[in-house]
Amino acid sequence: MARLTRRLNKWCRAGLIDEQQVVAIEKFEAGQPSWLLRGLLGLAVTSIGIGVIALVASHWENIPDVIILGLTFVLLAAIALGAWAMKMRNNCTGAELFIFAFLIACLAAIGLISQTFNLSGRLDHALLFWGLIVAPITVMAQFRLVPALWLWVMLVVGLVIPIVEWVDQLGWLDQRTVIGLVGILPITTAIGLVALNKLKRFDNFEWAFRVITVFAWFSAIVIFDISLSWEAANPTNKDELSGASLMVSFGTLLSLFVFALAWFWEIFPRARLILIGAQLGIYLCFLALACLTNGVPYLGSVFIILLFGFCATDMARAGRRGAAQFLLVLIGIRMLTFYIDAFGGLAITAVGLICVGVLILLTTLVWYRKRHNVMSWLEGVDK
Numbered sequence: 490m491a492r493l494t495r496r497l498n499k500w501c502r503a504g505l506i507d508e509q510q511v512v513a514i515e516k517f518e519a520g521q522p523s524w525l526l527r528g529l530l531g532l533a534v535t536s537i538g539i540g541v542i543a544l545v546a547s548h549w550e551n552i553p554d555v556i557i558l559g560l561t562f563v564l565l566a567a568i569a570l571g572a573w574a575m576k577m578r579n580n581c582t583g584a585e586l587f588i589f590a591f592l593i594a595c596l597a598a599i600g601l602i603s604q605t606f607n608l609s610g611r612l613d614h615a616l617l618f619w620g621l622i623v624a625p626i627t628v629m630a631q632f633r634l635v636p637a638l639w640l641w642v643m644l645v646v647g648l649v650i651p652i653v654e655w656v657d658q659l660g661w662l663d664q665r666t667v668i669g670l671v672g673i674l675p676i677t678t679a680i681g682l683v684a685l686n687k688l689k690r691f692d693n694f695e696w697a698f699r700v701i702t703v704f705a706w707f708s709a710i711v712i713f714d715i716s717l718s719w720e721a722a723n724p725t726n727k728d729e730l731s732g733a734s735l736m737v738s739f740g741t742l743l744s745l746f747v748f749a750l751a752w753f754w755e756i757f758p759r760a761r762l763i764l765i766g767a768q769l770g771i772y773l774c775f776l777a778l779a780c781l782t783n784g785v786p787y788l789g790s791v792f793i794i795l796l797f798g799f800c801a802t803d804m805a806r807a808g809r810r811g812a813a814q815f816l817l818v819l820i821g822i823r824m825l826t827f828y829i830d831a832f833g834g835l836a837i838t839a840v841g842l843i844c845v846g847v848l849i850l851l852t853t854l855v856w857y858r859k860r861h862n863v864m865s866w867l868e869g870v871d872k
Contacts, residue, residue, distance in 0.1 A: 637697035661732025669736025675705035714789035733780035
């Protein structure tokens with residue numbers, strides 16, 4: 490809040506806004522729920538829930554099963570009524586806490602029922618069942634935490650683990666296949682992101698899909714780069730590449746599908762779709778080389794520069810200057826690490842570092858002088 494106040498006062502002194510607008514903005518922001526408050530309350534609810542579970546577990550043998558199950562369902566009903574009551578009173582923070590408590594209570598109830606009737610099962614199966622039964626109430630959440638946690642858990646137990654088990658049953662699970670699986674994950678989550686963007690609903694789930702897509706995209710690129718640049722040559726036996734070939738083919742089909750959806754639904758302007766298509770093409774080539782070839786030194790740097798360059802252009806045209814500049818910084822860092830990795834010897838490396846430092850300094854000065862013209866050109870704005 491103090492940072493916002495300083496910026497508002499700076500804008501007021503510059504004549505961009507007046508004092509009444511400053512007061513109105515500060516009053517509006519002061520009334521917004523604090524993420525720190527919600528986090529502390531969520532931590533308190535989690536602590537209480539774990540404490541109740543531990544208390545019941547410590548007296549498990551002294552409590553009849555009927556009483557345990559009865560109290561469990563009474564607790565679930567009470568928490569659900571509390572969430573509904575907070576919703577009716579338009580108390581968003583209170584409703585969110587009750588919803589979060591209900592999710593924890595449902596997971597605890599599954600464990601209690603399983604232990605009471607001595608049911609065997611795996612943790613991922615229990616989490617999948619939990620995710621299915623609590624799905625309707627997660628839609629009621631107005632903040633991002635609950636939908637994000639639910640979605641990320643469901644992606645792991647409902648998508649990643651089944652695919653890994655299926656590939657393992659076929660006998661194709663190896664290092665190359667894992668690289669391919671990591672590579673198709675951001676493409677898969679992008680399908681959900683495009684679908685939610687088209688629906689224009691469930692903003693919290695769309696945010697969760699966007700976060701996991703960006704995280705998986707960066708993680709895959711790092712793994713591809715390591716595979717191409719530093720990995721020792723792997724066997725190229727045809728049978729040993731069956732799983733990797735399947736992942737590459739599946740990733741290509743998913744990419745064509747998500748690009749077709751974005752094109753026909755007109756999610757983005759056609760000029761931006763062309764940039765996205767170029768990024769998908771470079772990404773698929775990166776994926777195929779990382780999965781199907783032996784380590785190729787320095788090729789990872791080329792792909793990262795190309796991919797981040799197109800992505801920075803896309804971000805700039807979308808008006809996200811901060812993301813574009815961050816990607817440009819990553820390109821500079823990768824070029825620097827490429828030089829250090831490519832040239833050996835202390836003297837050559839020292840001279841190279843000095844030259845690279847001077848180049849970065851000059852590039853930064855030129856960028857600072859021409860940044861407005863360059864960003865305006867990238868964003869498609871007339872000067």
